[in-house]
Amino acid sequence: MSTKATAKKQKVECEKDGISNGPDAQAQDAIEKIDELQNEIDRLNEQASEEILKVEQKYIRLRWPHFQKRSLLIEKIPNFWVTTFINHPQISALLDEDDEDALHYLTKVEVHEIDDLKAGYTISFHFAENEYFENDVISKEFHMNENGDPSSTSTPIRWKEGKDLTKRETQNNVKGKRKHEEPESFFSWFNDPGDAGADELGEVIKDDIWPNPLQYYLVPEGDLEDDEDDDEEIDDEEGLDDIDEDVEGDDDEDDVEGAEDED
Structure with missing residues (x-):
C-alpha cells in the first residue's frame, strides 16, 4: 500500500472513531501534507535522474574521439x-x-x-x-x-x-x-x-x-617488488616469532631440568 493510501486509510479510521479535532487530527493532517511533499520530491528525483542521464550521454559522445586517439597511440606501445x-x-x-x-x-x-x-x-x-x-x-x-x-x-x-x-x-x-x-x-x-x-x-x-x-x-x-618484499618480511617475521617461541620453550625446559638436578 502506498504512503498516500495509508494516510487516507488512517484519516478514515480517525473519522470513524470520532476523532476530528485535537492532536490526533493535527498529526493526521501533517502526515497527508508530508506525503504530498514526498510525492513532489520523488518527481524531482526522477526528473534529476533523466537530466543526469542526458548529461552523461553527452560526455560519453565527447570523450569517444579522445578514446579513439588514445587507442591509436597505445597500438604503438x-x-x-x-x-x-x-x-x-x-x-x-x-x-x-x-x-x-x-x-x-x-x-x-x-x-x-x-x-x-x-x-x-x-x-x-x-x-x-x-x-x-x-x-x-x-x-x-x-x-x-x-x-x-x-x-x-x-x-x-x-x-x-x-x-x-x-x-x-x-x-x-x-x-x-x-x-x-x-x-x-x-x-x-x-x-x-x-x-x-x-x-x-x-x-x-x-x-x-x-x-x-x-x-x-x-x-x-x-x-x-616492494609488495613482494613486504610479503617476504611478513613471512620472515612470522618465522622469527616461531623461533623465539621455540627458544623460550627450550629455556623453560632447561630451568625445569636444572631445578630437578638441584633437588
Missing part, C-alpha cells in the same frame, strides 16, 4: 595491454602463464557504453593473428533482457586445435589417477554469462582500467 593487466592487482590474480602469453597478442581494448546507459555496455578485445584462436575481436556485451534483468552475451571463441585454454587438463604422475582440471583461464570469463549484474571483472575493466589504463601500465617495477 608493445605489450601495453598485457602489461596493464598484469600490473592490475585484481586482474593479475586471474592470469596464469598461458593467459599472459595469449594476451601478448592483445592490441586494443574498447569499452562502448550504449546510448541508453541503463541498457548496458560492450567490452571488446582486439587481437593480432595468434596461435590460440581465429578471432580478431572477442566481445562481451552486458544488457537488460526482456524481463528487465541484467544478462550478458559473448563472442564464441574459435580456438585452434589443442589451444583451448578454457579446457586445459593435466594428468597426475601416479598411474590410475583421474585427470583434474587446471584453474580457470581468464578467457573463461567470455564463456560465462554468470550473474551479469554482479560481474566484477567487467566492472573493473569498464570503471577502473578503461578510463585510465596508463596508470597501471606505468606502475614502477619497484612498487611491485
Whole structure:
C-alpha cells in the first residue's frame, strides 16, 4: 500500500472513531501534507535522474574521439595491454602463464557504453593473428533482457586445435589417477554469462582500467617488488616469532631440568 493510501486509510479510521479535532487530527493532517511533499520530491528525483542521464550521454559522445586517439597511440606501445593487466592487482590474480602469453597478442581494448546507459555496455578485445584462436575481436556485451534483468552475451571463441585454454587438463604422475582440471583461464570469463549484474571483472575493466589504463601500465617495477618484499618480511617475521617461541620453550625446559638436578 502506498504512503498516500495509508494516510487516507488512517484519516478514515480517525473519522470513524470520532476523532476530528485535537492532536490526533493535527498529526493526521501533517502526515497527508508530508506525503504530498514526498510525492513532489520523488518527481524531482526522477526528473534529476533523466537530466543526469542526458548529461552523461553527452560526455560519453565527447570523450569517444579522445578514446579513439588514445587507442591509436597505445597500438604503438608493445605489450601495453598485457602489461596493464598484469600490473592490475585484481586482474593479475586471474592470469596464469598461458593467459599472459595469449594476451601478448592483445592490441586494443574498447569499452562502448550504449546510448541508453541503463541498457548496458560492450567490452571488446582486439587481437593480432595468434596461435590460440581465429578471432580478431572477442566481445562481451552486458544488457537488460526482456524481463528487465541484467544478462550478458559473448563472442564464441574459435580456438585452434589443442589451444583451448578454457579446457586445459593435466594428468597426475601416479598411474590410475583421474585427470583434474587446471584453474580457470581468464578467457573463461567470455564463456560465462554468470550473474551479469554482479560481474566484477567487467566492472573493473569498464570503471577502473578503461578510463585510465596508463596508470597501471606505468606502475614502477619497484612498487611491485616492494609488495613482494613486504610479503617476504611478513613471512620472515612470522618465522622469527616461531623461533623465539621455540627458544623460550627450550629455556623453560632447561630451568625445569636444572631445578630437578638441584633437588
